[in-house]
Amino acid sequence: MQKNIIQVDEKPQFWESVPLSLQHLFAMFGSTVLVPVLFGIDPGIVLLMNGIGTLIYIFITKGKIPAYLGSSFAFISPVFVVLDRYSGVEEGYSYALGGFLAVGVVLIIIGLIINVVGTNWLDIIFPPAAMGAIVAVIGLELIPVAAEMSGLIKPADAANNWTMDPKVVMVSLLTLAITIVCWVTLRGFLKIIPILIGIVSGYIIAYFAGLVDFTSVKEASFFALPTFYHIKFNLADILAILPAALVLLPEHIGHTMVTGNIVGKDLTKDPGLDRSFLGNGISTIISSLLGSTPNTTYGENIGVLAITKVYSTWVIGGAAIIAMFLSFFGKIAAIISAIPTAVMGGISLLLFGMIAVSGLRTLVDARVNYDKSHNLILTCVVLVVGLSGATIHIGTVPLKGMGLATIVAIGLSLFFKLLDALKLSNEDQ
Template sequence: MESQRIIQVEEKVPLKLLVPLSIQHMFAMFGASILVPFIFGINPAVVLFMNGIGTLLFILITKGKAPAYLGSSFAFLAPAGVVISNFGYAYALGGFVAVGFCGCILALVVYRFGTGWIDIVLPPAAMGPVVALIGLELSGTAASNAGLLEEVIDPKKLIVFMVTLGTAVFGSILFRKFFSVIPILIAVMAGYGAALICGIVDFTEVEAAPLLALPNFSAPKFSLEAILMILPVLLVITSEHIGHQVVTSKIVGRDLLKDPGLHRSLFGDNFSTMLSGLIGSVPTTTYGENIGVMAITRVYSVRVIGGAAILSIICSLIGKLSALISTIPGPVIGGISFLLYGMIGTSGLRILVDSKVDYGSSRNLALTSVIFVTGLSGISVKIGNIQLTGMVLACVAGMILSLLFYLLERFHLTNDQT
């Protein structure tokens, strides 16, 4: 592909290239995207279905000018996990709907007032640690899925875990060309093969599953307490979305924040999340893996992205395939989670590096320090029936501190200048 010319956003792609390029985009998001429903304990078929529908809606809302694939969002894992354990998955769906709806309202605010206020509420010194906490807070979940926290560790599970993690880690630094885009998928396949050899895969559900089947849709339930636990994630996913659009703009050589406009892409992203909650799926977000595919292939056509979305929908309707995906054992998921959660944590640190946060400033040092300790200490704050803990509590604390620091600076009360 490196010897070929750039295929721009609006260009058509010949069918002989459209199919393999679309499959590649679907594979790029596949490993990470289906991990989220596994963690939530739901069938991945509904997620594959909504990822495809959400991507097509995103393309429509952005008038076919912003190439992006919408996959499962990791930002919701920690707060949604708390809601699921306390209330049930249906109430987490209600939280997803609320966040998506508020995100659509936020898109209208961005259309009217721009994005400068986001840096006031969550500047890079706060956003970096908040994003890092998304991964760090879930590290125990990865170990639990792998079976490493059991009193007696099963040697078979340990072997599967090590094969999966080893393939993911070394594949991410050794694989080249097309394989460098899908190390997570390859690691899942390697781990699954090890699980078959170790005899810890159960095919009972696959044998009973029909060839074709509709995804298992479910309806949300709403609780103010559950919604308020999840709602602070809105600021995190907004900053993530802006970052993805900036990176994509540099790749395609166009300012996507102006045309089609950040308000359109932000609305499309959050509308998809709201719709996901309404049908029983997980929140969606523009996927960095697919941005990487565009950078490598130099093919930016939204028709390729749309083809990948259609393929994802088709896969969700094949009952045997959905059941087969569900047989992936915990040690495989745990091995992938070890790397992915760490990468999420590292992406938070990358925000600090890319933004060149000055820790010679007492304000930045205090802000990052308080957020990290608040998120990792295990403390919780109850306001009525609402319990804030982990990343959500850290995000709220960071927002309050950021606003206070901004006001102190406006009144020239800080000691930065001296």
């Protein structure tokens, strides 16, 4: 076992677990809260159910997969379509919850099917040449988002006269630099909390740079119960949201495999991809019944695992419990929400970059032979499709990036296997 690694089943001491859990909380917080804000609902219920959902997932996967479940962005477009059909946001969201429940059922069905047929098919449709590239795409397609958050590139919705803000760039780069310096120079316990140190340091720098707005903190209630929303069902609304499951499927498989690569274990076999889908599906169903958004594994937290080498599900569970705690304490949640985008942008550049590197490491560790045309084509096409911005719309749901690249990779892999079986391939064996 490598030195300084805290394995999946290890339980750090309490004084160590709290800051380690806070790292994961900070990493996922912005994205998780953004989704309910866009929908116009109470973020408190989402924090509560993401925390509960994560604990359910950890329990079902027997504490063997260190994954945090947060709000999925795949549902943003279809939910807006549903909301536009109704006069009130709360009524429209109630019908969207019916679609969320249907997605949870689909995830459970997928898990049950995998339980019956096994996972040997993964080796066929995801050879290393494809899987390594897919994992790389997961990180690489998110890097422009991090760069936008850091003020390094023009946001998609910015005016034509947009100019780079030197304060934003300074805060982002200083946050990134502090995190890197802490990562490579500190020893002992401090070595495994560089992200927490970077975020806190960046927060302080941003405050003195005038980028912190505490208005939401002042307005937030100190104690408030999360808002629970009632679920309603309408077939048209369910059909509008259900295609988002097609985005979650490849995303879930990809995240499970990259997490396995990071922790050095085949998580698709133990505890099994079936348990992973069941955990995600059950947590999504329970979330929808109580009024929260669907859950999905988070790339930001996978990046934290790669950087810190702390894989403990006890730490992930601690982050979930803290999130549940924050759902009842508005001011504390608001303080975290007030972390400037520039700070999280600097951190995200490192987190997403680490995911991309994990994909490249998969290619290296598997010793993929690029003298073989099948391998060369698989990696090439996955990278091109995943990073080109190519998009296919399934109803109102856009399928692009890693999701689309995964589907293309499956098709190509099966095609090459068919050629080999029919002995029509000129590939050297």
